[in-house]
Amino acid sequence: EDKVVQSPLSLVVHEGDTVTLNCSYEVTNFRSLLWYKQEKKAPTFLFMLTSSGIEKKSGRLSSILDKKELFSILNITATQTGDSAIYLCAVELPGTYKYIFGTGTRLKVLA
Amino acid sequence: NAGVTQTPKFQVLKTGQSMTLQCAQDMNHNSMYWYRQDPGMGLRLIYYSASEGTTDKGEVPNGYNVSRLNKREFSLRLESAAPSQTSVYFCASSEDGNQPQHFGDGTRLSIL
Numbered sequence: 001e002d003k004v005v006q007s008p009l010s011l012v013v014h015e016g017d018t019v020t021l022n023c024s025y026e027v028t029n030f031r032s033l034l035w036y037k038q039e040k041k042a043p044t045f046l047f048m049l050t051s052s053g054i055e056k057k058s059g060r061l062s063s064i065l066d067k068k069e070l071f072s073i074l075n076i077t078a079t080q081t082g083d084s085a086i087y088l089c090a091v092e093l094p095g096t097y098k099y100i101f102g103t104g105t106r107l108k109v110l111a
Numbered sequence: 112n113a114g115v116t117q118t119p120k121f122q123v124l125k126t127g128q129s130m131t132l133q134c135a136q137d138m139n140h141n142s143m144y145w146y147r148q149d150p151g152m153g154l155r156l157i158y159y160s161a162s163e164g165t166t167d168k169g170e171v172p173n174g175y176n177v178s179r180l181n182k183r184e185f186s187l188r189l190e191s192a193a194p195s196q197t198s199v200y201f202c203a204s205s206e207d208g209n210q211p212q213h214f215g216d217g218t219r220l221s222i223l
Contacts, residue, residue, distance in 0.1 A: 004153075031209050042115075042201065042214035043154075088154065097142055097161050097208035098169060103153040 002027045004091050006102035014110050017079050021105045023089030024071040033072050034099065035063055036088040043088055046074070079109045113137050117202050117215035124192045124222045132187040132218050134202030142205045143185035144212060145169075145177060147198040154201065160185055161208060192222045 003026040013019055023033070032050045036043035047056045052067035060079075065072045076083055086106050090099040118133045136143065145157040146169075156169030160179040174196060176188045185204075189196060199219050203212040 034211060041216040045211040045213070048211050090154075092209055097144075097159055097167075098156055099212070100170075101146075101154040103151060 002091075002093060002100050004089055004100050004102040006087075006089050006105050008105060009103070010106040010108070012108045012110065013079055015080055017109075018075065018077045019079060019107060021074040021076075021087050021107070022071060023073070023102055025089075025091045025100075025102075026070065027091045027093060027100065028070075029094045030092045031094070032092050033065055034090045034092075035072075035074050036090070038086040038088055038104070039084075046087075076107075079107075081109050081111050083107060084109045115202055115204055115213055115215035117200075117218050119218060120216065121219050122221070124189075124220070126193060126222060128192050128222075129188065129190050130192065131189075132200055132202075132220075133184070134186065134215060135184045136202075136204040136213070137183065138204060138206075138213065139182070140204035140213075141182070141207050142210075143179065144203040144205075145175075145185070145187045146201045146203065147171065147196075148201060148217075149198050157187065157200075194222050196220065197222045 007022045035046040047063045049065040055064045060077045063074045086104040088104045090101045115136045141162045144159040146154040158177040160166045163182045199217045201217045202215045205212045
């Protein structure tokens with residue numbers, strides 16, 4: 001069964017810390033993996049990863065995909081209270097328009 | 112630029128009632144999606160529409176129907192609401208499959 005597992009389920013850190021969020025999946029031959037940030041309402045898009053080993057960066061956030069080991073990580077450096085959110089990972093089922101989402105990691109950053 | 116607009120934002124129904132959740136996007140996207148989000152379950156795909164005139168089932172389609180009215184609008188209908196359908200419903204759109212999806216703010220639906 002296609003499955004996406006995120007860890008940890010929740011995390012509490014202090015401002016300035018660096019965090020690493022994990023996404024592992026049991027889906028082969030997919031085309032893309034997406035990361036989203038969800039605060040109070042709609043998930044907002046962060047990264048789309050299609051190739052193994054190529055890091056994508058946006059400010060303090062970065063992400064990389066390992067297609068051989070079937071996982072992706074999302075790093076956030078110098079965390080701020082505004083980073084507090086649920087971070088979602090989603091993997092495309094091959095040859096479809098369907099994405100399987102993980103249950104998310106809830107990050108809380110304390111001032 | 113509104114993006115993806117969902118109505119209503121909140122709704123309370125009694126078991127057995129029907130209702131339609133509306134979704135419209137103004138980004139000229141081809142693909143549209145309906146998800147539900149429950150605590151501890153993540154986002155689960157109910158139905159999607161790859162392009163105008165087509166719809167297909169996702170992971171959890173039972174108890175729901177959809178209509179892709181035109182390129183902009185994709186509605187979700189509950190014919191006979193059940194308490195198990197209490198959830199937050201999100202509509203999303205993307206330019207095509209395998210493109211990032213843009214989400215609406217959600218509809219919080221409670222069924223008593």
